[in-house]
Amino acid sequence: MGTSQLRSLSIQHFRGAVAPFTLTFEPKKKLAVIYGDNGTGKTTICDAIEFLGRSKVGSLENRGLGRTAPYWPSAGKSSSDISVRLETADGVCAGVVQRSEVTVTPGESRPTVEVLRRSQILELVQAAPAERYKAIQRFIDVSGVEASERALRDLIADLNKSRDLAVARVQENQEALERAWRNAGSPGPDAVTWARGEAGRDDCELLDELNAIILLRGAYASLVNLPNKLQAAREGLAAAETALSEAERQLTECLASVATDAEQLVSVLEAAKGYLAVRPDPAECPLCGSAENVVGLASRIDATIGQFTSLRNASTAKSRAEESLRTASRLSQLVAAEVTRLVAAFEATLGDHAWPGDAPLPSAACPPTELELASWLAATVPLSEAWAEAESKRRDSSQALKNLRDALKVYQDNVGEQEGLDRLLPRLERALEIAEEERRKFTDEVLSDIATEVGRLYEAVHPGEGLSKISLQLDPRRRSSLDIGTEFCGSPAPPQAYFSDSHLDTLGLCVFLALAALDDAAGTILVLDDVLGSVDEPHVDRLIEMLYAEAAKFRHCLLTTHYKPWKQKLRWGWLQTGECQFIELAKWSATDGLTLIRSVPDVERLRQLLAEAPPDPQLVCSKAGVVLEAVLEFLTLQYECAVPRKAGDLYTLGDLLPNVNKKLRASLRVEILEPATDGEPASYRIVELGPLLDELDRIAGLRNVFGCHFNTLSFDMLDADAIGFGQQVLALVEALTDDEAGWPRSDKSGSYWATGGETRRLHPLRKPA
Numbered sequence: 001m002g003t004s005q006l007r008s009l010s011i012q013h014f015r016g017a018v019a020p021f022t023l024t025f026e027p028k029k030k031l032a033v034i035y036g037d038n039g040t041g042k043t044t045i046c047d048a049i050e051f052l053g054r055s056k057v058g059s060l061e062n063r064g065l066g067r068t069a070p071y072w073p074s075a076g077k078s079s080s081d082i083s084v085r086l087e088t089a090d091g092v093c094a095g096v097v098q099r100s101e102v103t104v105t106p107g108e109s110r111p112t113v114e115v116l117r118r119s120q121i122l123e124l125v126q127a128a129p130a131e132r133y134k135a136i137q138r139f140i141d142v143s144g145v146e147a148s149e150r151a152l153r154d155l156i157a158d159l160n161k162s163r164d165l166a167v168a169r170v171q172e173n174q175e176a177l178e179r180a181w182r183n184a185g186s187p188g189p190d191a192v193t194w195a196r197g198e199a200g201r202d203d204c205e206l207l208d209e210l211n212a213i214i215l216l217r218g219a220y221a222s223l224v225n226l227p228n229k230l231q232a233a234r235e236g237l238a239a240a241e242t243a244l245s246e247a248e249r250q251l252t253e254c255l256a257s258v259a260t261d262a263e264q265l266v267s268v269l270e271a272a273k274g275y276l277a278v279r280p281d282p283a284e285c286p287l288c289g290s291a292e293n294v295v296g297l298a299s300r301i302d303a304t305i306g307q308f309t310s311l312r313n314a315s316t317a318k319s320r321a322e323e324s325l326r327t328a329s330r331l332s333q334l335v336a337a338e339v340t341r342l343v344a345a346f347e348a349t350l351g352d353h354a355w356p357g358d359a360p361l362p363s364a365a366c367p368p369t370e371l372e373l374a375s376w377l378a379a380t381v382p383l384s385e386a387w388a389e390a391e392s393k394r395r396d397s398s399q400a401l402k403n404l405r406d407a408l409k410v411y412q413d414n415v416g417e418q419e420g421l422d423r424l425l426p427r428l429e430r431a432l433e434i435a436e437e438e439r440r441k442f443t444d445e446v447l448s449d450i451a452t453e454v455g456r457l458y459e460a461v462h463p464g465e466g467l468s469k470i471s472l473q474l475d476p477r478r479r480s481s482l483d484i485g486t487e488f489c490g491s492p493a494p495p496q497a498y499f500s501d502s503h504l505d506t507l508g509l510c511v512f513l514a515l516a517a518l519d520d521a522a523g524t525i526l527v528l529d530d531v532l533g534s535v536d537e538p539h540v541d542r543l544i545e546m547l548y549a550e551a552a553k554f555r556h557c558l559l560t561t562h563y564k565p566w567k568q569k570l571r572w573g574w575l576q577t578g579e580c581q582f583i584e585l586a587k588w589s590a591t592d593g594l595t596l597i598r599s600v601p602d603v604e605r606l607r608q609l610l611a612e613a614p615p616d617p618q619l620v621c622s623k624a625g626v627v628l629e630a631v632l633e634f635l636t637l638q639y640e641c642a643v644p645r646k647a648g649d650l651y652t653l654g655d656l657l658p659n660v661n662k663k664l665r666a667s668l669r670v671e672i673l674e675p676a677t678d679g680e681p682a683s684y685r686i687v688e689l690g691p692l693l694d695e696l697d698r699i700a701g702l703r704n705v706f707g708c709h710f711n712t713l714s715f716d717m718l719d720a721d722a723i724g725f726g727q728q729v730l731a732l733v734e735a736l737t738d739d740e741a742g743w744p745r746s747d748k749s750g751s752y753w754a755t756g757g758e759t760r761r762l763h764p765l766r767k768p769a
Helices: 042-054 129-139 143-183 191-199 205-222 227-254 261-277 296-306 309-352 370-379 381-461 500-516 537-551 562-572 602-611 617-638 651-658 662-665 692-700 701-708 713-717 721-738
Strands: 004-013 019-025 031-035 082-087 091-098 101-105 112-115 473-474 480-489 491-495 524-529 555-563 581-585 667-675 683-688 760-763
Touching: 004 042, 031 537, 031 562, 042 082, 042 091, 042 112, 042 524, 042 555, 112 500, 143 191, 143 381, 191 381, 205 227, 205 309, 205 370, 205 381, 227 309, 227 370, 261 296, 309 370, 309 692, 370 381, 381 537, 500 524, 500 537, 537 555, 537 562, 602 617, 602 721, 617 651, 617 721, 651 692, 662 692, 683 692, 692 721
Parallel strands: 031 555, 031 581, 112 524, 524 555
Antiparallel strands: 004 019, 004 082, 082 091, 091 101, 473 480, 480 491, 667 683, 667 760
């Protein structure tokens, strides 16, 4: 995509381009009119542009061909031979066919193309409403807004359900509060007021009592198992002492049966056994260093150690008994310390609080000894039960208050949610209404703008006919349906019912132009392929003027036609808005394919004939006479000169030149715009036309003598006279017309006739009286 100026289009082996063909675009001319008889290849050029921009060939569609791609290459060529290149000011964009797909490189330079063909011109006007809607859908695409509206409707529906649920929950919560209120004796004016008062009540004292009773019961529970622990510690210590006495007795008996140093000897022998396990065959005894009894030393050591096994077992049993006694003693001490600590903690708990009446205290202090503690615990069991009942009572009260507070909070939350939804839902519903209104407003405005633009274009071609009130409206009863209407004799009606083929063709073209201009016109190449077949003569000039004016909006506009009067009018520059590029195609041949005809305007041809060395007097006079007749045709029509009527409106120099009378000649002058130069601003140079016309009046007969007939009179006249006639005509037409802007036909100034850009100003505006 881009907006850069087009320079050339090259086509090779595509459709009618059997040989390489290049079309060069003239700079600064956005409208190119391609003229040629049927079969000269105009559609091939249109197809090539569409091939690059849209990867298709629309001229082959809807012809019963099925897939059209096999018919894209020229006869005898394959798809891989196709090449289409568009050169612009920014570079070259090339299109080829690869694997049955159109590939354009570089992809970012691919042009945006809109194509209208003769077969398509009535599609939008005569199509079904749904098909008509598809053509403009992208310009009024509000699918995102419609999706938002659907989401908003769904949200409103969901919130309505949430509100209904909130109302039901509020009712349920209110009923729960009323039940609690009735259970409390129905104090206060109503359940909610009572609940708010209760929820705001200070429950610190209740919680302090509950926590204190919990601590008291915990401290008491820690005392319950202490008698058992004391008894177990005492019995364990006694058992350990008995076991140690028995182990000492057995060890004493073993020691009596062995040497007094047996215990040390066992240790030495164990060490020697370990040494021999690593070195089983020593050369000498590791203890005494003797080699005499070294043989069998390891087995003798094992035998000796075996004699001391019972002694070692007894020694080990004694060690274990001693360790058990130490452990039992430590445990007894720990239990005694725990009893002291827990008894002290219980007594401290009793003294830390002011206890309520339903939590009675023990009459005696808690004793730390085993028997006394057991008796004390047995005596205080009723107190423990009273404490449990007091805790349960306070827990129930606390939980009831918590439940009431939770119920009140849920009630208030649900009421708040309901009230919030009551405030939010009307706003959302209004937002939905606004969104729908804005969407319809946007759609109506776009359609109105399109219809207004269509009407403006249509009025430019058919001024004053009263048929330009075009309307485009979405059918509210059907989705994605577009109706097109107008007024006929003051009554609304579809244009298809009353418009002629010519008017419908013009309407279809205007709709196409209006839609194409909406979608990045500055970057769009507009292709109009033979769309003006039924436009009648009075409207052709206005249509080409309208197209020329609209072409300025687009990147480029290509218009193909076989209408011959256009050829002549374009060659003579008889368009009010200025010049466009005129391209003429020669007859197509299977050898050369598309070829161009060098179509030279008559003024340019006269200039070339005068520039030849030597110039041909007969050709100069002939061409100068034609050009002079065109100038006089223009002047006599522009100033409404009194030219005698003739059948067929066939006028000669003798009819036209004398009727540009003296008063008019004296007033005729042209201001020619001289471009700015270094240091000098643009200015106008004045050329008086009267002297030029007077001189031509004097020598006009030379045209017939030299340029029209064989005449012996020409034998006696100088060639310089004939050349002078041509030069005088060229001076007149160069003063009056601009090669680019054409003839001065615009009277917008109110005081002179002007070309586009006012490069020529012709005075006066009206013929002198």
